Amino acid sequence: MTVFLCAKCGAELTPDLRRLAQVPDVSTHDKDRDSVTGLAPSTVPRGAYVIDREPWGAPFVTPEAQDADARAMGTRGSRGPLMPPGMTDMVPRGPQGSVIVHPEDVRGLRPAESLGIHHGCCGPLGTGGPNMACACGAFVATLAADCMGPHELRLHPLRVYAFPAGTPT
Numbered sequence: 001m002t003v004f005l006c007a008k009c010g011a012e013l014t015p016d017l018r019r020l021a022q023v024p025d026v027s028t029h030d031k032d033r034d035s036v037t038g039l040a041p042s043t044v045p046r047g048a049y050v051i052d053r054e055p056w057g058a059p060f061v062t063p064e065a066q067d068a069d070a071r072a073m074g075t076r077g078s079r080g081p082l083m084p085p086g087m088t089d090m091v092p093r094g095p096q097g098s099v100i101v102h103p104e105d106v107r108g109l110r111p112a113e114s115l116g117i118h119h120g121c122c123g124p125l126g127t128g129g130p131n132m133a134c135a136c137g138a139f140v141a142t143l144a145a146d147c148m149g150p151h152e153l154r155l156h157p158l159r160v161y162a163f164p165a166g167t168p169t
Contacts, residue, residue, distance in 0.1 A: 098157055
């Protein structure tokens with residue numbers, strides 16, 4: 001079990017979470033969407049987290065600009081964020097090692113005031129970089145919660161840290 005904390009102020013961001021071995025496959029079929037919000041099921045179930053080893057999120061580059069290692073990893077396909085107009089041919093080159101959690105497992109974060117083009121019809125796309133701030137003001141996570149893309153919260157690997165649950169702070 002692990003708790004995640006803000007690297008700037010040490011605030012506890014999550015309850016005790018158990019680690020999953022791999023990023024789950026999530027259905028984006030209409031039949032699996034929430035009937036009220038239209039959101040796809042969350043990538044990770046409540047009470048769990050997973051570390052995504054592939055690049056995700058901003059900055060984005062054209063496929064030609066990727067280095068050979070990134071091209072060898074392939075592209076995200078359905079696991080990538082929904083891209084805003086004008087960015088649809090770009091691929092993520094953001095940090096590797098982001099921690100995917102269920103959005104309802106993180107408490108005390110506040111959204112960015114403006115998302116610009118990085119907002120879909122129903123919520124943030126997650127393409128503009130970290131869009132959720134800790135109470136101290138540090139942007140520590142990226143929420144992707146538009147009806148057409150993944151539904152997940154990604155803790156930034158350099159702006160949060162993991163702490164074994166039950167260990168005194």
